Every structure is written in structure tokens, then in C-alpha cells.
Amino acid sequence: MHGLLSVLIWLPIVAGIVVLLLGERNIVAGRWVSLIATIATLILSLPLIVGFNTSTADFQFTEKLEWIPRFHAYYALGMDGISLPLVVLTAFITIFVVIAAWTVIEVRAAQYFASFLIMEGLMIGVFSATDALLFYFFWEAMLIPMFLIIGIWGGPRRVYATLKFFLYTFLGSVFMLASLIYMYVKAGDYSIGHFQTLPLTLVEQRWIFVAFLLAFAVKVPMWPVHTWLPDAHVEAPTGGSVILAAIMLKMGGYGFLRFSLPIAPDASRELDMLLISLSLIAVVYIGFVAIVQQDMKKLIAYSSIAHMGFVTLGAFLVYDIVRATGSVQGAGMGLDGAMVQMVSHGLVSGALFLCVGVLYDRMHTRQIADYGGVINTMPIFAAFMVLFGLANSGLPGTSGFVGEFLVIIAAFKASFWYSFLAAVTLILGATYTLWLIKRVVYGPIGNDRVAALQDLNGREFLVLAALAIAVLLVGIWPAPLLKIMQPTIHHLVDQAIATKIPL
């Protein structure tokens, strides 16, 4: 099916422009256009899953048009096992962002929906670009709508948060751009595939690796460059938090898999301890930080950092597994875990932020202390929140379990202590999540305002139910997901352990 990826990218963007042109006066029409466009995008992404060939690591559904002949830059798109799940996840989550905002956003609503639609197109663009220049184009362009989303519809300290968000990510990206251009000057075009096979000396690889690390670590975000995330999350509107946590953080993880490992494998091997240490610090230290948070959104934000630590941990375990076991068998398990964790975290964190949004829309506070005994007035909501909380702490049967379990087994293969530290997080995760649930959902009714709460309306129920099904589906039957990723992960392991240093 030729041109399908282009449709997935441009349909939401065009719809976004339409909504913008319809303006605030026609907001009812704007809402429906947004909803139809996002649902159409999801439906159109389904042929990707159906038609995906799981026996090859090559890019599929490819498109290639001349873009800038002088730079040999192409409008080149393609799907493989690591981009496909993320594209579908993006299309899936954005629908709920639109529904969740339906009547909640009152100020400049048309722009709100337009921003998210344009974001969706750009995010799908990031995951499907196979040309580095095109990738960067989407990657940076995405900052603009997000900057506006946090800055216009955010909480009291939104300006500080959005500037911090923009500058942190911009700082990381600029150096990535510099290294992409460096490789272009060496390789003669911007194809990511050529970058992956381009011979580079260890010194070059080290610099490139560090530049990529800056870009991706900020996005993931890894400790110690994570400080923008809690600010951005707390101040962002619900939809912004959902997109940030569910999709934008995945860009960092995706970047490591698409760029860092295959393009600078020797530097990755040399510096993997650095990445593993930073990941373990994120997992353990940030887990403790999450426990003491007073603000629900901040708590989930810190929990996101800890969970994303699993992604980076899984990605860079490859070398230690090969060193410890002496074979490439099972070296991809960490990568498998990283990918599943990304998808799972996208669903779970998105759902948790939507839960917080549900409460916030009613009480206009995110402080844990302002709640208590919500289950008495909102039993259906409480059931969902508990489910997502358990998924967040990695309960078997939910998606959270699969990713973490795979990464911990992979860590055990590499070193006992890695797996020990990684497993500690299961306890920490359970601690902060369940304690949050206990204080917010259970117990006697905390105050009069909680007593007056209304349970979920149909719109909210639909959103949370769909996410709950997805969480359980990935948790109980992750095989299709793993199968889609399989050949690509195998190929990635081969690329990661091969050397690129010219003889």
C-alpha cells in the first residue's frame, strides 16, 4: 500500500490546519473534525499491522521522493519492527487526548485540538522517517506545538516549565544535528541506513555517541537531565501530559535504538557502563524521589522517569550479556524488554495522567492530600485507577509486567547486581503507586468536596476502558507484539555487536 505512511503523517496535520481555520466560533465542528481525523488515522494504521511482514528486518511500506537533491536528502519513509508499534501507539493515544479534552478545554479550544493533531502527524513522521534530515525536521518541528500546549493551557508556572522544556530539548537536538551533518559530509547523503553502515573511527563514534546521548537522554529523560520533565508534566494540561509521557519520551528510546546503537556500536560498547549506571540511578533513585511527592502528576512524572530507566537499561544490556554469556543468543532480550516497556509505559502512564485529569477536572487540585476515599463516590473510576496503578507497579497480567520482567531477566544474564537493583524498583514502584492509590482512592471520604464527586461520565468511561483493554491485552498476550519486533531486534543486535571501525 503505497503512500499509506504519508497519509498517516499528513492527514492529522491537514485536519489540524482545518480546525485552526474553522476557528473558535466553529468549535463544535472543530471537535468532530479532530475526532474523525484521529480515529481515521488509527484505522488507517491498522493495515500496517495486518500487512507487516514479520520475516524481515528491512523497512516496509517505504516511500521515497526527492526532497533536496543537492543534499541527497529524500522524503523517505518506512516501517520496521521498532517503529510500527510506536506509530500505532501514537495514533491510538491521540484519540483519547482529543476525547478527554472534548468540553474540558474552554480557552482557545480550536488551537488546542489543532496543536495535538499537528503533533500527531509530526510524531508519526519522526517514527517513520528513514532519512536523517527528515527525521530531524519532524523531531524539531514537534517542539513548537508542545511549547504552545504547555505555555497556553498549562498550570500556574507554565511559562517557566515550557521554556525549560523547549531549551533542554533544543540543547540536546542541536548537537545531534551537528553530528548528523558531520556524517552527511562523510557519507554523501542523509539516509539513516547509510549512516548505519558508514565506517567511523572510535574517536568519531565517541563524539557522535555523546551528541546523540545529549539529544536522546534529554528526551527520555535520563538522570541527571530529567529535571524538565516534572515541571513540564505538572504544568501541562492533561492532554499535554499524556502525549509527553506516552509518546514524546519514547522518542528518546527510539533514538537510542535507531541511531546510537547501530551508528556508533563501538562507542556504545565502550560507554555502555555509563548508560547502564545512569539507568540504574534513574530506576532506583528516582523511585525514591517519587515516593515523597505530594502532587499526583509529579509522582507519575517521576514514575515515568524510573520506568524509562528500564528502557535505556534494556537497550544497553546487549554488550554485557554478550560479555557474560559469550554468545549472542538472548542478547536481544533486553532490547525486547525495552520495546515492550515503551509501549506499555505509553499506555499505562497515559492512562494514569488521564485518571488524574478526571479528578482534576472535578476538584481543580492535584494535591494528594486534598483527596481520600474517592472510591466511595466514584467506584467505577476507582476500579480503573487501581488497575492502572497495578499495571504501573508491574503486576503480572498487565502490560507493565512484560517489559520489566524481560529487562530484569536480561539484566540477570548480564550481572546479578544489575538485576538486583532493577528488581528493587518493583518494590519501589509498588510502594509509590499503591501508596498513592491508598491515599487518594481508599479510606474514608477525605472532605466535603470528595463527597460531592460524580462518577465517570460516558466519555471518560470509554477512554479509560479502551486503555484498560489495551493494557490487559499486551499483558496477557504480548506474543504478537514481540513477533513484530523480532527480526528488527535480531538485526539490531547484529549491528550493535559488529564493529564499524575502519581497518
Place this chain on the structure above:
Amino acid sequence: MPMTDTLVTWSTIQTAIAEAYLVAAICVVLLIDVFAGDKRPGLTSTVTLVALAVGAALTAHFGHIRHHAVLFDGMYVADELGYVLKLVGFLVVAVVLLYSRSYLEYRKILRGEYYVLALTALLGIFVLVSANSLLTVYIGVELLALSVYAMVAFDRDNGVAAESAIKYFVLGAIASGALLYGMSLIYGLTGTLNLEEIAVKLHSPSSLGVTLGLVFIVVAVAFKLGAVPFHMWLPDVYQGSPTSVTLFVSTAPKIAYFALTLRLLAHGLQGTTVEWSQMLAILAILSLVVGNTVALVQTNIKRLMAYSAISNVGFIVLGFVAGTPSGYTAALYYTLIYVLVTLGTFGVILLVGRAGYEADKLDDYKGLYQRDPLLALVMMMLMFSTAGVPPFVGFWAKLRIFQALWETQHFWLVVIAAAMSVVGAFYYLRVIKIMYFDQPTGEAPATVRSMGVRLVLAVNAAAVLILGVLPSGLLDLCSRLIH
């Protein structure tokens, strides 16, 4: 002497049609203004715009040249680069005059001098663009500079503007002196004023005399461009001038000074590229660092744009530092993009202002989105573009400079430029923040609602987006012009 025809024939005039026509047009505009200007204040403005349109059409029709021709005893060079830059010059000045009109009207300074001086400055730009001799270079520089000095002061009751004009004039005179002195040294050592002959005669490593001459020339060029540490005039002139003049100063002359750097340093003194590119590297780094950091604390938008100009000049100079055709292409591209974006930026500033309300403080833009969504949107696009964020065209300008630097292995320059563009992003974002996230203060008067000007502004912004999504055409053109 190289082969040139000394007779003035139609064929030579035809190649220099832009200049010849412009001289005639200036006389006509001047006369019309003298006899009819007082009775009908808008007439000169309209006549000038028509004159520019006719000039562009004539140049496009007669002046198109694909090869390289040297005319008037080697004083003048005609090539495609000159042809395109002259067309751009016509266009830019026309847009400047369009944006300026309502501003001048509101302040009751809609006088003929502004238009005549704009045209003489444009003539200076043309002379510089086609200069092939040290003399022509100097004539072009002075013609442009003297016109601009007068423009800065043309609102004669405005004390601040007069002060900036004097500051500009005194410092500019020193720079002219440096330029002349440097040229005299080069002339003394090579025995020729012709840039092509100088290019043949000078080689690296250069003698002390040549290096000395080079230093003076680089100082003068840096002054004209506004590169640190020769930038002191720039913030004062930008802030002190009437905004319509700031718009002029910040756009059209940049094209000329790009051409000056290219013709004089990159072509004429190409034998000493190693020497001057080191000097330019220092200027570029200082411009990037000082421009971007000082811009962070500005509260006046014109002054902010002045420091932004300094930092952008740093990027243009980086293109020259590379010292390769690829680098010059990057510098040309960056200059054109910079002019395009700056036109729009000051266009917005002009439209926000009203009688007795200068709209030059950042606070005047608070909540601009609520007051005038179109202007706010345009300004946001331009700010993101200058910050170098895709899908806007400023991104490609920066990318092209980085590429030229990598090709010549300037590792640290890339790192510094990359870091400084992050610092720069902050103050561009601050402008957006003020427009979009802050609430309007209340008393601000309505913005100018003239449909024609707003349409031009919208086209200007659309160009920033379209050239950003499809940058190929302009990139190819720049590359062809340099090679």
C-alpha cells in the same frame, strides 16, 4: 589591464541597466517631490514604488547575464550573482517602503527625503554588488553609508535619532578611514586597484605589509557588518532610528555588505584566505557570544533585534571563515534568509506601533495574540525561524553554515555555534511567550489594519514557511550563483 571595452555602448549600459536606470529614477523622484511633495504627501511614496517595480522589470529583462563580464575599465563586474542580488535589492527596498508608509504617516514624517535616500542607498548597494575595483568598492560603501546616516537623522526633531546618527557617522567615518588605509596598503604593494589582478598577485603567506592592509580592511568590513568588537554603533542605531529606518538599515545593506565581503575578501584577497579567515573566526565567535548573551537581558525589542543581528552576522561570517565556495554559498543563503525574516519582524513592529506609541518595548507586545492574532502568528513564525527551528527556513540557513564548517573541519566553531544558537533560542522564545502567554496590559492602541500591508506581511511569513518545507530551489540558486 584585462580586456575591457572603454566605449560606453548600449551593450554596456544594458548590463548596467539597474544602476543607470536608478540614477535617472532618483532624479525624477527628487523632482516630483520638490514640486508636488508638499501638496500630496503620499505621492512620492507611490512614485518610488512604481519606480522600483519598473526598475526590477527592466533589470530582469535587460540585465540578465549568465556569464561573467567586466566593464568600464575593469571597475565593474556583471555576473549572475550581481543580477540576482540587484533584483533582491529592488524587492527588499519596495517591501521596506510598503511596511514603512503607515508608520511615517502616523508620525507626520512622510516626507520625500526618506524615499530619495532609500533609492540612493539602493544605488550604493548596486555599486557594491558589482564592484570589481577597490575604488568602486569604496564609492559603493560611501554612497550607501552616507545615505543611511542621513536616513537615521531624517526625523530632524527627534533628539535620540540625531544622537544615533552622529554616533553612526563618527564611527562609520573611522571605519571608512580604516578601509581606505587598508586599500592604500594593498594598492601600494600590488600596484593595482583591480580586484581580479590583486587576486592574481597576492599569495599566502603574505608579507607584513599585506597583512597590515588586510587587518584594516577586515576591521572596516567587520564594522560594516556589525561584528563584535566593531558592533558598538549597531544597537544605538537600531534603537534610536525611527523604526522604518531601522527596518531599512537591518535589511537591504546586509545584502551589500555580504557582497562587499565576497568581492573584496573572498575574491580580491583570495590569496590570503588563510590570514583573513582566522581573523574572521575570532570576529564570528565574539559576535555569537556577545550578541546572544547581551540580547538575553534586553527590554527594548529594537535593541533585542540589534543584538540578534549581531549574532546572525556571526553566522554569516562563519560561512566566510570556511573559506570555500560552499562556505560562501552558505553565507549568501544565510544573508538572504536573514533579510527575509528581518523584513517581516520589523514589519510587525511597524504595524503594532501607532501615533505617539512606538511599540518598541517588549512589554508592548504582551498578549499581542489577543489583540491581533495575525501579527502574533507571523511574529511567532519569524521568531521560530530565527531560532532555527524547522519547518521554518531559518533552520536551513543554520544547517548550511554547519555543513560548510564540517567540510572544512572546524570542529570547535560548530560546537560554539550550536551552543550559542540554544542561548539565542531563549530570547526568541521570550518574545513568543510575551505575545502568546501573557495577558495584554489594556491601554495599547489597536494595531494598523491596512489590508494591503497585512497581505504583504502574510506573504512574507508564508515564504518563511514554504521555503522552510521546500528549501531546494533557493539552495540550488545560491549554489549556482557562487560557483
